[in-house]
Amino acid sequence: MSVQTATPGATEQPRTHYLNAGHTIASWLLTTDHKRIAILYMISITIAFFIGGAAAAMIRIELTSPTGVMLEHETYNKMFSMHGIVMIFLFLIPSIPAVLGNFLIPMMIGAKDLAFPRLNLLSWYLYMAGSILAVVAMITGGVDTGWTFYVPYSSVYANSNVVLVICGAFIVGFSSIATGINFIATIHKMRAPGLTWFRLPLFVWAHYATSIIIVLGTPVVAITLALVAVERLFHIGVFDPAQGGDPVLFQHLFWFYSHPAVYIMILPSMGVVSEMITCFSRRKPFGYNFIAFSSLAIAVFGFLVWGHHMFVSGQSVYLGIVFSVLSFVVAVPSAVKTFNWTATMYKGRIWFTAPMLYALGFIGLFTIGGLTGLFLAAMATDVHLHDTYFVIAHFHYIMVGGAIMGYMGGLHFWWPKMTGRMYPESWAKLAAGITFLGYNLTFFPQFIMGLQGMTRRYHYYPEEFQALNVLSSAGASILAVGYIIPLAYFLWSLWYGKKAGPNPWRAAGLEWMTDSPPITYNFEKTPIVTWEAYEYPENEEDDPLPDLDDEDQLLAVGSGEAPKR
Amino acid sequence: MSLEATAHGTHDEHLAHQFEDMPQQNDAYLVGMWAFLVTEIMFFGALFTAYMIYRFTYPHTFLDAHRELDVPLGAINTFVLLTSSLFVALGVRAAQLGNRKGVLLWLSLTLLCAFGFLGIKAVEYSHKFEHNLVPGSNFRYEGKLPTQPDRGLVDTPGVQRGLDAGGPMIGAVRLGSGQMQAQSVQMFFGLYFVMTGLHALHVIVGILVIGFAVLLVARRHKSVQYFMPIELIGLYWHFVDIVWIFLFPLFYLIPQG
Numbered sequence: 001m002s003v004q005t006a007t008p009g010a011t012e013q014p015r016t017h018y019l020n021a022g023h024t025i026a027s028w029l030l031t032t033d034h035k036r037i038a039i040l041y042m043i044s045i046t047i048a049f050f051i052g053g054a055a056a057a058m059i060r061i062e063l064t065s066p067t068g069v070m071l072e073h074e075t076y077n078k079m080f081s082m083h084g085i086v087m088i089f090l091f092l093i094p095s096i097p098a099v100l101g102n103f104l105i106p107m108m109i110g111a112k113d114l115a116f117p118r119l120n121l122l123s124w125y126l127y128m129a130g131s132i133l134a135v136v137a138m139i140t141g142g143v144d145t146g147w148t149f150y151v152p153y154s155s156v157y158a159n160s161n162v163v164l165v166i167c168g169a170f171i172v173g174f175s176s177i178a179t180g181i182n183f184i185a186t187i188h189k190m191r192a193p194g195l196t197w198f199r200l201p202l203f204v205w206a207h208y209a210t211s212i213i214i215v216l217g218t219p220v221v222a223i224t225l226a227l228v229a230v231e232r233l234f235h236i237g238v239f240d241p242a243q244g245g246d247p248v249l250f251q252h253l254f255w256f257y258s259h260p261a262v263y264i265m266i267l268p269s270m271g272v273v274s275e276m277i278t279c280f281s282r283r284k285p286f287g288y289n290f291i292a293f294s295s296l297a298i299a300v301f302g303f304l305v306w307g308h309h310m311f312v313s314g315q316s317v318y319l320g321i322v323f324s325v326l327s328f329v330v331a332v333p334s335a336v337k338t339f340n341w342t343a344t345m346y347k348g349r350i351w352f353t354a355p356m357l358y359a360l361g362f363i364g365l366f367t368i369g370g371l372t373g374l375f376l377a378a379m380a381t382d383v384h385l386h387d388t389y390f391v392i393a394h395f396h397y398i399m400v401g402g403a404i405m406g407y408m409g410g411l412h413f414w415w416p417k418m419t420g421r422m423y424p425e426s427w428a429k430l431a432a433g434i435t436f437l438g439y440n441l442t443f444f445p446q447f448i449m450g451l452q453g454m455t456r457r458y459h460y461y462p463e464e465f466q467a468l469n470v471l472s473s474a475g476a477s478i479l480a481v482g483y484i485i486p487l488a489y490f491l492w493s494l495w496y497g498k499k500a501g502p503n504p505w506r507a508a509g510l511e512w513m514t515d516s517p518p519i520t521y522n523f524e525k526t527p528i529v530t531w532e533a534y535e536y537p538e539n540e541e542d543d544p545l546p547d548l549d550d551e552d553q554l555l556a557v558g559s560g561e562a563p564k565r
Numbered sequence: 566m567s568l569e570a571t572a573h574g575t576h577d578e579h580l581a582h583q584f585e586d587m588p589q590q591n592d593a594y595l596v597g598m599w600a601f602l603v604t605e606i607m608f609f610g611a612l613f614t615a616y617m618i619y620r621f622t623y624p625h626t627f628l629d630a631h632r633e634l635d636v637p638l639g640a641i642n643t644f645v646l647l648t649s650s651l652f653v654a655l656g657v658r659a660a661q662l663g664n665r666k667g668v669l670l671w672l673s674l675t676l677l678c679a680f681g682f683l684g685i686k687a688v689e690y691s692h693k694f695e696h697n698l699v700p701g702s703n704f705r706y707e708g709k710l711p712t713q714p715d716r717g718l719v720d721t722p723g724v725q726r727g728l729d730a731g732g733p734m735i736g737a738v739r740l741g742s743g744q745m746q747a748q749s750v751q752m753f754f755g756l757y758f759v760m761t762g763l764h765a766l767h768v769i770v771g772i773l774v775i776g777f778a779v780l781l782v783a784r785r786h787k788s789v790q791y792f793m794p795i796e797l798i799g800l801y802w803h804f805v806d807i808v809w810i811f812l813f814p815l816f817y818l819i820p821q822g
């Protein structure tokens with residue numbers, strides 16, 4: 001494979017890669033290259049993130065005073081609904097799979113593209129269509145149902161744009177299904193010769209498990225939401241108690257997807273973290289098989305615990321007990337992963353880069369989020385904590401602290417691969433620190449407020465919660481800074497960043513063995529894999545780490561090197 | 566080094582750029598199709614779950630309501646759809662043998678059956694419209710209501726049901742169990758229209774896909790000159806058929822007692 005060296009004396013030809021393979025707008029909007037589609041997704045998802053973030057800012061400003069600051073009651077309800085819907089359906093669920101997964105999976109398995117490139121492009125268009133519909137509906141009329149669309153409020157009473165927003169979510173769901181099907185077919189059938197299942201990067205395993213959840217779960221929520229829309233329009237009565245329907249059935253169907261959906265958000269992030277921990281500990285992951293199988297275990301068990309969201313819904317007590325016990329069981333595979341990462345770092349040669357800081361942040365925050373999940377999974381404590389800020393803090397620790405830390409870390413880790421440029425390392429470390437700090441300042445006080453009984457989804461609250469709320473809002477503004485700095489230096493790096501070379505981290509994995517940015521079909525020749533996953537050299541002399549500020553050192557390692565033993 | 570990679574050297578004209586060879590491409594298509602069919606099963610699965618729950622909650626009402634459905638028409642439609650499945654299977658066989666005329670013939674016959682199915686469905690639907698059996702504000706049910714109350718509707722003292730203890734409310738009026746049953750008849754038809762409607766939508770998609778394939782085969786388009794596209798269409802059509810095999814007994818042939 002190509003080693004990036006110019007023949008002395010010859011004028012260096014600009015190499016073709018996926019970014020400069022075509023310059024027209026059409027060459028982007030009609031592309032079937034998985035890498036370009038990943039970039040399209042990255043741009044749209046970033047916009048969604050900032051829309052959701054703006055709504056979050058409004059919420060936090062409103063909550064600095066016990067009697068509200070600027071929003072009407074209804075506007076407040078629409079604001080938190082918009083925040084939830086945008087963040088969950090338009091940002092968290094697609095983020096890592098559609099951006100990093102799309103970009104990396106074919107490269108990690110040595111394939112030229114995903115199995116169905118045109119389906120992949122279609123899925124981006126579906127995502128755009130659904131998102132635009134939902135966002136426009138939310139801005140023009142708004143919905144005040146929350147992201148969970150609980151009936152009968154959403155199906156009978158809510159006087160708002162529920163049907164349009166549901167249509168949007170439905171369409172986005174199909175985009176997610178298309179991605180899942182594409183990943184499954186690709187991972188099953190398109191691995192390079194020699195790349196057996198147990199040589200796959202853990203990132204790929206995580207996406208495989210995620211795709212299974214998508215394929216089994218997303219259709220259920222799609223049809224459930226469609227039923228709500230049909231019920232609003234034609235009064236078919238499936239969920240309306242006034243017509244003999246059962247609202248609890250809605251909750252069962254909704255959480256049958258939406259609990260597994262939380263794993264759609266976190267599993268890919270765990271895949272990213274596995275890659276970063278191994279690379280920056282310069283070690284094989286401790287217990288590769290355990291990490292791989294725990295992803296599958298989470299995917300399977302994740303479907304058995306949905307009822308822990310419904311302890312106070314009127315489902316039977318016995319059902320509650322079963323769901324409670326199963327929820328404790330599903331915590332085990334997550335814990336297995338955490339222990340294995342820790343064991344990987346132990347005795348590793350840890351290299352503190354910005355992506356590694358994000359990975360460490362992930363482990364800390366995810367642990368807190370997961371442990372508080374156990375409080376909620378125990379029926380007796382949940383009755384007290386349900387619908388309080390404790391729940392809000394729990395899932396933000398996991399989704400913002402876990403999923404977004406993973407996404408940000410992954411963006412940094414693969415940025416040189418995607419763009420061919422390094423981001424400024426010291427700024428990135430600063431941003432990682434600010435994010436971690438702002439993050440805890442925002443959400444830790446919410447645990448305390450929740451324990452003391454502050455309920456979610458109200459914008460007036462007893463005065464004694466004000467101090468903690470102000471603290472939380474202050475944290476949120478620090479957190480915002482933590483997201484805006486990377487946006488700035490990522491854009492900056494596109495023009496002024498140092499040239500990265502194919503493998504600035506000296507990382508193992510097929511994606512590092514081709515050019516940065518990669519050529520259109522990824523590899524000049526299909527690679528043949530003869531080595532195990534994550535073969536890092538045992539001793540330090542064989543594995544000198546480059547100085548990230550020295551462009552010559554970065555460029556010194558060519559592409560196409562099989563790992564040294 | 567040139568960009569024309571060696572792997573692109575040997576090139577079957579049906580091979581898409583991202584695959585190494587034909588077996589890999591065929592396998593990937595099959596895995597993709599089966600994964601898609603799993604999503605379809607989950608899609609209908611949620612509806613079947615809802616149906617089953619209400620079937621057991623309102624057994625007597627559902628029994629009476631189902632008498633409004635036209636069993637002979639439903640049975641004919643079952644027969645039509647089963648026949649179409651046979652035709653599609655023959656079409657796939659012809660595609661595997663490379664028999665272009667055969668593919669055209671069998672797929673056209675499949676299309677014919679599909680249109681027949683939709684036609685009969687349209688007749689059935691229009692009867693329901695005439696008798697005001699379509700859920701919504703015009704819904705009227707004049708049929709028989711069960712003499713035995715449904716388990717789900719008995720007022721058990723001390724047990725909370727619906728929005729309020731003692732019976733569901735519409736506005737401020739508490740419903741008697743007779744009115745309530747009329748409501749669950751409406752739910753029966755709600756489920757009927759949603760589930761058969763979704764199925765009909767799948768038939769329409771099938772017609773579009775098969776029709777498109779027939780056109781391409783007629784024009785000797787290269788993408789349908791090998792069997793895999795036809796085989797995938799066949800899989801999809803069998804799925805549509807199987808869903809109906811469940812819908813027909815559940816809605817039309819509810820067992821007595």
Ligand code: HEM
Pocket residue numbers: 148262263265266308309327328330331334369370373374376377378382385386387391394395398399
């Ligand atoms: C692994 C990643 C996880 C994510 C992304 C996650 C996310 C969430 C989210 C979004 C909610 C709130 C849903 C709402 O809007 O009402 C929630 C609630 C809940 N979570 Fe988690 N969770 C995770 C792990 C866990 C674990 C490991 C457990 C238990 C062992 C757990 C137990 C619960 C319970 C019981 C609730 C319901 C609380 C209530 O509404 O009263 N979660 N989680």
Ligand SMILES: [Cu+2]
Pocket residue numbers: 258259262305306308309
């Ligand atoms: Cu859950």
